[in-house]
Amino acid sequence: xxxxxxxxxxxxxxxxxxxxxxxxxxxxxxxxxxxxxxxxxxxxxxxxxxxxxxxxxxxxxxxxxxxxxxxxxxxxxxxxxxxxxxxxxxxxxxxxxxxxxxxxxxxxxxxxxxxxxxxxxxxxxxxxxxxxxxxxxxxxxxxxxxxxxxxxxxxxxxxxxxxxxxxxxxxxxxxxxxxxxxxxxxxxxxxxxxxxxxxxxxxxxxxxxxxxxxxxxxxxxxxxxxxxxxxxxxxxxxxxxxxxxxxxxxxxxxxxxxxxxxxxxxxxxxxxxxxxxxxxxxxxxx
Amino acid sequence: xxxxxxxxxxxxxxxxxxxxxxxxxxxxxxxxxxxxxxxxxxxxxxxxxxxxxxxxxxxxxxxxxxxxxxxxxxxxxxxxxxxxxxxxx
Numbered sequence: 450x451x452x453x454x455x456x457x458x459x460x461x462x463x464x465x466x467x468x469x470x471x472x473x474x475x476x477x478x479x480x481x482x483x484x485x486x487x488x489x490x491x492x493x494x495x496x497x498x499x500x501x502x503x504x505x506x507x508x509x510x511x512x513x514x515x516x517x518x519x520x521x522x523x524x525x526x527x528x529x530x531x532x533x534x535x536x537x538x539x540x541x542x543x544x545x546x547x548x549x550x551x552x553x554x555x556x557x558x559x560x561x562x563x564x565x566x567x568x569x570x571x572x573x574x575x576x577x578x579x580x581x582x583x584x585x586x587x588x589x590x591x592x593x594x595x596x597x598x599x600x601x602x603x604x605x606x607x608x609x610x611x612x613x614x615x616x617x618x619x620x621x622x623x624x625x626x627x628x629x630x631x632x633x634x635x636x637x638x639x640x641x642x643x644x645x646x647x648x649x650x651x652x653x654x655x656x657x658x659x660x661x662x663x664x665x666x667x668x669x670x671x672x673x674x675x676x677x678x679x680x681x682x683x684x685x686x687x688x689x690x691x692x693x694x695x696x697x698x699x700x701x702x703x704x705x706x707x708x709x710x711x712x713x714x715x716x717x718x719x720x721x722x723x724x725x726x727x728x729x730x731x732x733x734x735x
Numbered sequence: 736x737x738x739x740x741x742x743x744x745x746x747x748x749x750x751x752x753x754x755x756x757x758x759x760x761x762x763x764x765x766x767x768x769x770x771x772x773x774x775x776x777x778x779x780x781x782x783x784x785x786x787x788x789x790x791x792x793x794x795x796x797x798x799x800x801x802x803x804x805x806x807x808x809x810x811x812x813x814x815x816x817x818x819x820x821x822x823x824x
Contacts, residue, residue: 490749654776666779
């Protein structure tokens, strides 16, 4: 049985850990609040823009707009994988990386060359360790992603697609359903997924023309998809971290309880033994 | 005469949402004015200020640089690129 003093030291150490995880939980909670607000604030723009783009979009415009081209065969694809810069968020990063690896393997099995674009230090660390060739990486995107971050990510991918260098672009990020539920999700950015428009373009006076409007709006649309992904990912990260740290805090509490019982037992045993020794000594003297 | 339901939205947030008597926006090829009962209309925006004349008087001004304006059934949505209020009231 460990000595009472050793157990006491363990208890103090676990208490320190609990202090830290509790603080991290509180920090994540307050960041989660702000991140959730940003997700909600970004929604109206996103919805309005998707609505307009999907209603104007028609396959025959591909003749004028290279961004609308639909390659018959995908020879080369780009994966944009977003992860967090920091860990201690449970399975958050692991889930995203697994999703990315599965897509990577699936595409390779189909004979597609894959460019990996990584946003976030965790994904970069993993694929670098595995020795995967990495087309580009970003680790400077903060907890508060900006539209400019999204532009810099989406712009070069769009240009490569327009130039015919790549034939498909996939985006992997966490879907922010709630703080507790943040599953990874793969979405195809390009070629654009045709969707039924809510309004027909004929009903509108268009200025300049449908093609002209789309030429300007599709880059915004793609950027906005990336922006939404970054914002949702940031919120999901905080949610996952809060959950992970709450569990860690609870576990530390349980551990302290258990150790305290062990400590009391050890202390009791020590006292009993001391009494026995004193009694034994007194008998020997008497 | 009815009123317009106007929303001015940037990628990050909703800048303005409310009723307006009219609105003037800098379209890509010159300014356009929107009054209630306007035909369905979709135009790219250039650079300049969107002026919203509020129903109870007063106006709000939002600088835009690119984006799009959509009018449908007295619902006006302005999707702006850069958006800050310069001088409300």
